[in-house]
Amino acid sequence: MMNTAASQSPERTIIASIDGCTKRYPGVLALDNASFDVAAGEVRALLGKNGAGKSTLIRMLTGAEVPDTGTVRIGGEELTQSGSARAQEAFSKGVRVVYQELSLVPGMTLAENLFLGRWPRKAGILSYAEMETQAQEAMARLGLDLPPSRLVTGLSPAERQLLEIARVLLGKPRLVILDEPTSSLAAAEAEKVMTAVKRVASEGIAVIYVSHRMNEIRRISQSATVMRDGRIIDTVDVAGADTREIVRLMLGSEAAQAAKLETKTRESVVLEVAQLALAPKLSSISFKLRQGEVLGIAGLLGSGRTELLQAIMGVTSFDRGTVSVDGKPVGRPNYRRMLDAGFGYTPESRKEEGIVPLLGVDENTVSTNFFTVSSYGVLSARRMADATRRVIQRLHVKTAETDTPIGTLSGGNQQKVVIGRWVHANSRILLLDEPTRGVDVEAKAQIYAIIRQLAAEGRSIIFVSSEIEELPLVCDRVVVLREGTLKEEFTSPDIDQDAVMAACIVGH
Amino acid sequence: MSMEQAAKTPASAQRRRGGFTQHMNEISLFVAIAVLYIVFTATAGGFMTFNNQINILRDAATIGIAAWAATLIIISGEIDVSVGPMVAFISVALAYLLQWGVPTPIAFVFAIAIGAALASIAGILRAYFDVPSFVATLGLWSALRGTALFVTDALPVSIGRNDIVDMLDRPVLGVPPAAIIMLALFAVFAFVSRKTAFGRSVFAIGGNPHAAFLSGINVSRIRVALFAIAGAMAAVSGILLLSRLGSGNATAASGLEFDVIAAVVVGGTALSGGRGSMLGTLLGVLVITLIGNGLVLLGINPFFQQVVRGLIIVIAVLANIQAIKRGAARNKG
Numbered sequence: 090m091m092n093t094a095a096s097q098s099p100e101r102t103i104i105a106s107i108d109g110c111t112k113r114y115p116g117v118l119a120l121d122n123a124s125f126d127v128a129a130g131e132v133r134a135l136l137g138k139n140g141a142g143k144s145t146l147i148r149m150l151t152g153a154e155v156p157d158t159g160t161v162r163i164g165g166e167e168l169t170q171s172g173s174a175r176a177q178e179a180f181s182k183g184v185r186v187v188y189q190e191l192s193l194v195p196g197m198t199l200a201e202n203l204f205l206g207r208w209p210r211k212a213g214i215l216s217y218a219e220m221e222t223q224a225q226e227a228m229a230r231l232g233l234d235l236p237p238s239r240l241v242t243g244l245s246p247a248e249r250q251l252l253e254i255a256r257v258l259l260g261k262p263r264l265v266i267l268d269e270p271t272s273s274l275a276a277a278e279a280e281k282v283m284t285a286v287k288r289v290a291s292e293g294i295a296v297i298y299v300s301h302r303m304n305e306i307r308r309i310s311q312s313a314t315v316m317r318d319g320r321i322i323d324t325v326d327v328a329g330a331d332t333r334e335i336v337r338l339m340l341g342s343e344a345a346q347a348a349k350l351e352t353k354t355r356e357s358v359v360l361e362v363a364q365l366a367l368a369p370k371l372s373s374i375s376f377k378l379r380q381g382e383v384l385g386i387a388g389l390l391g392s393g394r395t396e397l398l399q400a401i402m403g404v405t406s407f408d409r410g411t412v413s414v415d416g417k418p419v420g421r422p423n424y425r426r427m428l429d430a431g432f433g434y435t436p437e438s439r440k441e442e443g444i445v446p447l448l449g450v451d452e453n454t455v456s457t458n459f460f461t462v463s464s465y466g467v468l469s470a471r472r473m474a475d476a477t478r479r480v481i482q483r484l485h486v487k488t489a490e491t492d493t494p495i496g497t498l499s500g501g502n503q504q505k506v507v508i509g510r511w512v513h514a515n516s517r518i519l520l521l522d523e524p525t526r527g528v529d530v531e532a533k534a535q536i537y538a539i540i541r542q543l544a545a546e547g548r549s550i551i552f553v554s555s556e557i558e559e560l561p562l563v564c565d566r567v568v569v570l571r572e573g574t575l576k577e578e579f580t581s582p583d584i585d586q587d588a589v590m591a592a593c594i595v596g597h
Numbered sequence: 598m599s600m601e602q603a604a605k606t607p608a609s610a611q612r613r614r615g616g617f618t619q620h621m622n623e624i625s626l627f628v629a630i631a632v633l634y635i636v637f638t639a640t641a642g643g644f645m646t647f648n649n650q651i652n653i654l655r656d657a658a659t660i661g662i663a664a665w666a667a668t669l670i671i672i673s674g675e676i677d678v679s680v681g682p683m684v685a686f687i688s689v690a691l692a693y694l695l696q697w698g699v700p701t702p703i704a705f706v707f708a709i710a711i712g713a714a715l716a717s718i719a720g721i722l723r724a725y726f727d728v729p730s731f732v733a734t735l736g737l738w739s740a741l742r743g744t745a746l747f748v749t750d751a752l753p754v755s756i757g758r759n760d761i762v763d764m765l766d767r768p769v770l771g772v773p774p775a776a777i778i779m780l781a782l783f784a785v786f787a788f789v790s791r792k793t794a795f796g797r798s799v800f801a802i803g804g805n806p807h808a809a810f811l812s813g814i815n816v817s818r819i820r821v822a823l824f825a826i827a828g829a830m831a832a833v834s835g836i837l838l839l840s841r842l843g844s845g846n847a848t849a850a851s852g853l854e855f856d857v858i859a860a861v862v863v864g865g866t867a868l869s870g871g872r873g874s875m876l877g878t879l880l881g882v883l884v885i886t887l888i889g890n891g892l893v894l895l896g897i898n899p900f901f902q903q904v905v906r907g908l909i910i911v912i913a914v915l916a917n918i919q920a921i922k923r924g925a926a927r928n929k930g
Contacts, residue, residue, distance in 0.1 A: 404811075424810075424811075425813065425815070434811060436807075436811055441805075441807060442805075442807040442808055443808055443811070444805065444808055445800070445801045445804035445805045445809065445871070446804065446805070447800075447804050447871050447872055448797075448800060448804055452797050452800075452801065453808075456797070456798070456801055456809070456812040456813070456814060457813050458813075459794030459797070459798075460794075463793075463794060466793060467792050467793060468792050468793060468794060468797065514813070
């Protein structure tokens with residue numbers, strides 16, 4: 090079964106291969122006896138949910154990690170170095186990665202960015218003419234027709250992504266790894282990137298393409314390797330495979346049947362969003378949130394989940410549509426007004442936007458409402474400690490003292506405080522963006538319980554998650570965000586993981 | 598239960614060490630001040646006299662009053678370089694107000710209001726138009742000094758006899774009012790920074806402005822308020838300057854902004870924001886003032902004094918950063 094699709098073509102030139110690799114981190118088996126290869130001119134899709142081992146596999150190929158057992162070969166030669174020399178070794182053998190986080194200097198020209206740090210020189214002076222000629226050529230190879238002397242500022246996300254790929258191509262790579270290159274792009278934009286990827290492969294370069302958008306995968310790859318729990322589950326022929334089958338491979342059969350949730354959803358609609366549009370990600374979003382309901386929003390990375398929550402909260406403004414609270418339209422949402430109306434929002438990136446690391450758990454908690462812990466405008470240490478203790482107890486935050494700096498807590502406990510500050514503010518509508526991201530298993534279960542408990546008290550919650558398997562555990566209802574609108578809807582207890590995942594990744 | 602305990606032990610140990618590191622800064626400043634006292638008492642004649650100690654307090658007031666507000670601004674992740682010209686400008690403006698016969702108490706209120714209003718221009722530029730605070734206050738720095746010089750032709754604006762103004766320079770039980778005002782304001786600022794929502798919001802904004810905004814803190818309004826407060830404090834310094842010199846003076850307080858920033862930074866407040874303390878700044882002000890005073894008494898060439906001061910400031914901050922790094926490394930290990 091292994092490599093069925095890949096072994097079909099007879100004259101494959103293997104560019105990179107991994108043979109029987111195992112990698113164990115403390116507490117996790119990140120890669121379990123994995124074997125994998127990719128040939129010249131091939132675009133291999135790599136699929137798997139978070140934590141399936143995709144990144145570890147990539148890190149093996151780039152030499153960023155040394156396998157505990159097994160070998161990694163690039164161009165037929167085994168990587169032998171360890172430490173940072175290993176990454177250097179893989180690099181010199183032609184392995185290149187284009188990461189999601191773009192690494193361009195906006196204030197420099199396209200040409201300067203393409204040659205960043207190794208600008209062509211003549212007698213010590215930068216040779217702009219040569220740089221720009223080469224840059225023009227490199228960009229033309231990808232169908233990017235822009236003057237090389239213009240600045241990166243003002244380029245569209247797709248153009249930036251193409252520039253990144255062009256930069257990688259300048260080094261004459263043999264294997265190019267793309268990590269969700271279209272996740273931040275709208276559909277039309279993604280098109281350009283896919284065309285470029287096809288061109289890269291047609292030059293005889295091996296491409297590994299990490300993505301979950303099945304329609305993209307179907308168009309550019311012949312075969313897809315599916316990973317789960319650190320193992321290579323199968324490599325399937327994309328043309329012959331049904332999306333449901335791929336989902337089954339990704340999620341496995343052990344997908345636990347969720348216990349029936351005790352729903353406390355009431356009739357009254359607390360939040361209604363109608364025809365909300367925000368270019369380019371969201372075209373028309375409509376939904377209702379009832380009191381006491383946990384509404385899950387599923388969708389792939391880059392499907393516009395964060396944008397939707399921020400538009401509702403008034404953090405960013407939207408183009409069209411209405412947001413109504415308790416049946417009354419709010420006009421243009423403004424963040425502070427939404428907070429006054431009883432909303433609470435927890436951002437996706439806890440460290441960048443959620444916590445003030447140097448301040449205590451107490452101050453991170455009461456920052457949503459200083460009023461209730463002050464008397465005559467002066468903060469009361471006792472009231473602050475009491476309020477914090479209440480939140481700590483209710484949300485099971487593990488902290489030594491109420492004023493321990495929050496930066497020293499584990500991710501799960503930080504997240505509980507970030508949710509807890511809205512409990513302190515007594516918010517009744519909570520918008521939680523990926524509240525379980527980067528949180529350990531035990532803390533996840535606690536966060537699910539907290540969310541159910543808050544809903545049982547009559548609060549309404551929007552729960553955004555890219556981890557499909559947690560949706561049935563928390564949500565009364567799940568809607569799928571895809572192509573700018575909400576598509577399928579699932580109601581507890583009929584939230585079937587396979588069906589939700591399929592709805593997320595399915596094509597047009 | 599056992600798990601909670603397990604979680605508790607390392608965390609509380611960490612906290613104790615964290616607390617020690619935090620006070621490490623103040624302790625080392627105390628030591629530095631003690632060393633300065635010992636050295637200057639032994640080497641500089643007239644250093645340990647009552648009169649000189651009073652002088653030190655009065656000099657400290659000039660830097661200190663502005664430094665309290667600057668500490669909050671720097672904790673919030675901003676900077677204000679307009680202090681010196683603001684003090685001079687206010688002293689000139691106040692002198693004119695008094696010349697025109699505005700009753701003294703009302704003139705004082707006007708002076709403080711003018712200071713707050715002018716400085717809040719920089720605050721508004723920062724908070725609502727994203728102009729970096731360094732640039733906004735640099736503009737103010739140049740414009741205020743220029744206006745004061747232009748209007749007065751660089752000549753002192755004398756105010757004649759004024760009992761209230763004179764009273765501000767008359768020692769109470771040997772202590773100059775400026776020093777009393779400085780210490781009273783210190784108490785207010787120390788209280789505000791630790792005990793009010795405003796003060797804690799300043800720390801939150803400096804530590805992570807996104808998180809502060811998302812938890813509902815009015816980041817823009819607090820930024821404007823911070824600059825307005827700094828302007829008001831500079832005005833208080835301006836009033837005291839007028840009382841000391843008996844005239845408004847457009848060329849006064851030259852370079853004061855650098856002494857203020859140096860005192861705050863020597864006091865352990867991070868220029869990157871989010872971390873700092875009023876007590877640290879108080880000690881920093883003392884260090885800067887003592888160095889200035891001692892070097893004069895030692896009769897060191899005034900040009901060379903600047904070199905020594907520069908070296909001492911950089912060494913103090915360097916030592917502080919090293920101490921914090923060592924503390925952090927110990928916390929990790």
